Amino acid sequence: MKIQLLLLIHFSMLVSVHCSSGNEYDMLDRFLKLKRLKRLEMDHASNKDITDEYSYSPVYVGPQDGLKDADKISELPGQPDGTDFDQYSGYVTVDPDHGKALFYYLTESPINSSTNPLLLWLNGGPGCSSMAGAMTELGPFKVNADERTLSRNIYAWNNVSNILFLESPPGVGFSYSNTSSDYVTGDAKTAKDSFTFLVNWLERFPEYKPRDFYIAGQSYAGHYIPQLSKLILQNNENGNQTRINLKGIAMGNAYVDGETQYIAKYDYLQAHAIISDEIHKGIFSNCIQEAYHASLCEYYLKQVEAAKSNIFIYDIYAPLCVPGKNGTPPARFDPCSGNYMNRYLNTPAVQKSLHVKEMVWKSCSDLLDWKDMPLTVLPVIKDLLASGISVWFYSGDTDARIPVTSTRYAIKKLKPSVKTQWYPWMYQDEVGGYAVGYESNQLVFVTIRGAGHSVPSYQPGRAHAFITSFLKGELP
Numbered sequence: 001m002k003i004q005l006l007l008l009i010h011f012s013m014l015v016s017v018h019c020s021s022g023n024e025y026d027m028l029d030r031f032l033k034l035k036r037l038k039r040l041e042m043d044h045a046s047n048k049d050i051t052d053e054y055s056y057s058p059v060y061v062g063p064q065d066g067l068k069d070a071d072k073i074s075e076l077p078g079q080p081d082g083t084d085f086d087q088y089s090g091y092v093t094v095d096p097d098h099g100k101a102l103f104y105y106l107t108e109s110p111i112n113s114s115t116n117p118l119l120l121w122l123n124g125g126p127g128c129s130s131m132a133g134a135m136t137e138l139g140p141f142k143v144n145a146d147e148r149t150l151s152r153n154i155y156a157w158n159n160v161s162n163i164l165f166l167e168s169p170p171g172v173g174f175s176y177s178n179t180s181s182d183y184v185t186g187d188a189k190t191a192k193d194s195f196t197f198l199v200n201w202l203e204r205f206p207e208y209k210p211r212d213f214y215i216a217g218q219s220y221a222g223h224y225i226p227q228l229s230k231l232i233l234q235n236n237e238n239g240n241q242t243r244i245n246l247k248g249i250a251m252g253n254a255y256v257d258g259e260t261q262y263i264a265k266y267d268y269l270q271a272h273a274i275i276s277d278e279i280h281k282g283i284f285s286n287c288i289q290e291a292y293h294a295s296l297c298e299y300y301l302k303q304v305e306a307a308k309s310n311i312f313i314y315d316i317y318a319p320l321c322v323p324g325k326n327g328t329p330p331a332r333f334d335p336c337s338g339n340y341m342n343r344y345l346n347t348p349a350v351q352k353s354l355h356v357k358e359m360v361w362k363s364c365s366d367l368l369d370w371k372d373m374p375l376t377v378l379p380v381i382k383d384l385l386a387s388g389i390s391v392w393f394y395s396g397d398t399d400a401r402i403p404v405t406s407t408r409y410a411i412k413k414l415k416p417s418v419k420t421q422w423y424p425w426m427y428q429d430e431v432g433g434y435a436v437g438y439e440s441n442q443l444v445f446v447t448i449r450g451a452g453h454s455v456p457s458y459q460p461g462r463a464h465a466f467i468t469s470f471l472k473g474e475l476p
């Protein structure tokens with residue numbers, strides 16, 4: 001496949017959090033494609049081994065005394081009565097010379113907080129905020145349709161782990177830098193900043209230093225998580241900085257491999273009756289084969305767009321958000337939830353309670369100029385497997401953006417040997433999805449039936465069952 005085309009596809013993958021309508025995504029996709037294609041071509045033309053980037057170097061560690069107490073959230077506006085767990089949030093400076101600070105939100109467990117593991121959560125993008133994960137997916141609260149009050153999420157993941165939501169890199173959500181050149185960034189800088197954040201955060205919350213540590217996230221976090229994990233493991237080995245007790249990672253509908261993603265997407269659209277056999281064939285014989293025909297390829301890509309129409313590609317069976325038409329309780333998921341979150345997080349009283357400076361919060365950043373992004377992180381994932389940590393992929397099976405086929409094709413490239421054969425896993429007497437274990441079940445693939453891209457938003461019960469299994473290290 002022509003490198004240009006691969007890159008085009010590569011950049012059309014981005015953007016992951018749940019916003020209000022399909023159109024916003026498509027516009028951003030197009031923008032990213034055009035804007036970034038040219039600039040990144042050089043970086044990836046050779047698809048050079050990205051693993052050289054991870055060498056040990058000590059990071060900045062600032063004084064943290066007293067900051068934990070200052071970060072304690074007394075109460076979020078509109079929070080329901082009877083909240084029985086502690087929450088903290090604030091900034092951690094990762095570069096004092098630049099005035100660069102990352103925002104975090106920690107939700108501890110109501111019971112057994114002191115023994116439950118620490119789970120770092122990352123939304124994707126690149127450039128999307130993990131507060132979207134906190135407020136519309138797996139966090140303890142969801143914003144109600146009144147945009148002012150919160151209700152308890154009974155499927156919140158903080159009853160099995162203490163969850164650290166991190167907005168990274170600076171320029172995302174409440175995270176910022178006083179030096180605008182820091183917004184020219186990419187995968188490598190993001191991993192380093194996130195690592196520096198963790199080392200400093202553990203000084204602020206030293207009780208978490210020896211705790212079992214996991215990282216989970218979705219979409220473009222399929223790039224963030226392996227690269228950050230690799231940096232952690234290298235520093236554990238070589239450094240004299242805080243050792244981080246990384247046990248495993250879980251990546252949902254994750255973008256890990258640019259090459260298979262392309263084929264996977266069109267296979268999925270065909271098998272889910274969105275595109276015709278003719279379009280599928282047209283794409284494969286004009287866009288993918290050695291003989292690349294630019295104008296025919298373009299023609300078929302347009303046909304794909306037309307066929308998708310206004311389907312929300314991140315959950316092909318989801319209803320659309322129609323603003324102003326509320327009052328109809330959604331069957332399983334409120335497609336307007338992104339709007340409620342947006343209004344809530346931009347309320348001055350909410351920002352004050354979160355200890356952030358008053359600012360416009362956006363679920364995905366438009367400040368960032370993304371410079372590096374490896375076409376595949378499979379080599380990094382291989383290294384992680386060699387280091388012994390658990391690597392789990394999960395996948396909502398109604399997402400067409402980074403569909404189940406994408407993850408399956410990527411795993412296939414690793415050529416792992418099957419340990420536990422593909423089987424249906426059960427949740428409340430129904431099939432929750434399917435699971436397969438590879439390589440002594442160190443590498444696991446789990447589908448979540450009926451879930452879109454942001455899995456816990458669509459299938460909260462099944463998602464909770466999944467994360468519980470992951471943290472126990474037992475297949476569901």
Ligand SMILES: *[C@@H]1O[C@H](CO)[C@@H](O)[C@H](O)[C@H]1NC(C)=O
Pocket residue numbers: 093096098099100101178
């Ligand atoms: C950024 O600049 C503001 C205004 O000077 C200052 O209050 C803030 O502490 C700076 N941020 C960091 C992380 O140093």
Ligand SMILES: *[C@@H]1O[C@H](CO)[C@@H](O)[C@H](O)[C@H]1NC(C)=O
Pocket residue numbers: 111112
């Ligand atoms: C808390 O930990 C204790 C001791 O490990 C265990 O028996 C109990 O089931 C745990 N409770 C919850 C709600 O996790």
Ligand SMILES: *[C@@H]1O[C@H](CO)[C@@H](O)[C@H](O)[C@H]1NC(C)=O
Pocket residue numbers: 154155156159160464
């Ligand atoms: C956590 O919440 C889930 C979903 O409500 C529930 O099924 C589970 O029993 C809870 N687990 C613990 C340890 O409290």
Ligand SMILES: *[C@@H]1O[C@H](CO)[C@@H](O)[C@H](O)[C@H]1NC(C)=O
Pocket residue numbers: 058238239240
């Ligand atoms: C270990 O830390 C000390 C003090 O911070 C530093 O001087 C030294 O260079 C570090 N060692 C390595 C191998 O980086």
